[in-house]
Amino acid sequence: MAPKLQQFVSPGKGNGVQATASIRRGELVYSAKPLASCVSNKLSKEVCHHCFTRRETLLRCSQCKMARYCNITCQKRAWCDHKRECKCLRSLLPRIPTDSVRLAARLIFALLSPSENSSEELYTLEEHESHLSSMSEQKKQGLSHLASMLQLYLTQEVPVQEMTSALPPSCQEPLNLIAKVTCNCFTISDGELQEIGVGLYPSLSLLNHDCRPNCVMVFEGTNLQLRAVRDINPEEELTISYVETLSLTEDRQRQLEDQYHFTCHCQRCDSQDTDRLMLSGKEETQSLLKEALPKLEDLKAESNWQALLENCRHLLSTVGGDVPEENLYKLRMTDHAVDASIQLELWEEAVGYGKKTLPAYRQYYPDPHPVHGVQLMRVGKLQHYLEHIKDAFDTFRQAYEIIKVTHGDDHPLTADLLMKMKECHTEMDQHSSSSH
Helix, strand or coil: CCEEEEEECCCCCCCEEECCECCCCEEEEECCCCCCEEHHHHHHCCCCCCCECCCCCEEECCCCCCCEEEHHHHHHHHHHHHHHHHHHHHHCCCCCCHHHHHHCCCCCCHHHHCCCHHHHHHHHHCCCCCHHHHHCHHHHHHHHHHHHHHHHHCCCCHHHHHHHHHHCCCCCHHHHHHHHHHHHEEEEEECCCCCEEEEEEEHHHHCCCCCCCCCCEEEEEEEEEEECCCCEEECCCCCCCCCCCCCCCCHHHHHHHHHCCCCCCHHHHHHHCCCCHCCCCHHHHHHHHHHHHHHHHHHHHHHHHHHHHHHHHHHHHHHHHCCCCCCCHHHHHHHHHHHHHHCCCCCHHHHHHHHHHHHHHHHHHCCCCHHHHHHHHHHHHHHCCCCHHHHHHHHHHHHHHHHHCCCCCCCCCHHHHHHHHHHHHHHHHHHHHHHC
């Protein structure tokens, strides 16, 4: 682990990580490359399978037809990780295994040919929980299905005896391995915090969850950076949030139980402090919004932007002032309206909806939080595009105050924001000199 961190036993939680010295807000606490990672299936045509950059056009691997790369350089660099996977993918065509099966296979390939930097990490892979004993039969069955898929996927490339000789004892059984992978993998996101892949970062899986954590994780490519968002004292435990924190206590708790098999007793869950605000407004009116959300999610998944926007417009005008902007369901719907307006290039409408979300984001993400920073940045870009230069500058500045803490000075997103602020500054100067 990093110099200021050590593993310890966290009361009531098992393994955890605590500070051995003071850590300042905004400090980079730890950074790690993944032991194994892969681009999500649903984004496999949009994201380079080596550097995880989104691009309009990518080169496709001529053999498996699945992997895609920015250019020949990325393709060559990826080959040592991709060559075994390529054979496995070809053997199953046209079927493509799920993300967790591909990730587990990549983990096995990584363990079969360990690189020089993996020794420190592997020590903790062995200690990871599979949680099989606390799972429902239904969940175990789902995982068994994935485990047989994994065996089928690997038949061409990794004979069973090779697999057992190379893997630590607790990972030799495919079901155990798949259970560990699904409980301990991290979602890799891009600069806009959209999911692009999954990865295993064994040391960081030791971090425990809190619904108001003192650290956040951001990615640069597949490199994971852990940063403090509050000052942390020596011997204090470091925490991250495993789930989206913008949700009701019972929903967060249900997700944590289902996916990670524990009941959260953090201060935020015990006090349920934001639930009342999230459910503010007339009950029967907000239930309209709540019931409509699943359908809107489907329209978004189908990229049916026109229908999505029309539905949002109609519902938001129907509920009007009966439900305040801070209401969770209204906030989610307003967010969908922002996405749809941007896709349909209705910039004025997008900026109108975007501005409505900001007070709620400020309230629900009180610490510097990447989600709040990125939302401000989106609104700032819309204001800039519409030449509301002074507003854009102000919004970018607020975003920068957050992003420099959550992402650090040398992250591409921070550089992008500074660039945007400079552009606004120059435009405001030009405007004032031309009006004199």
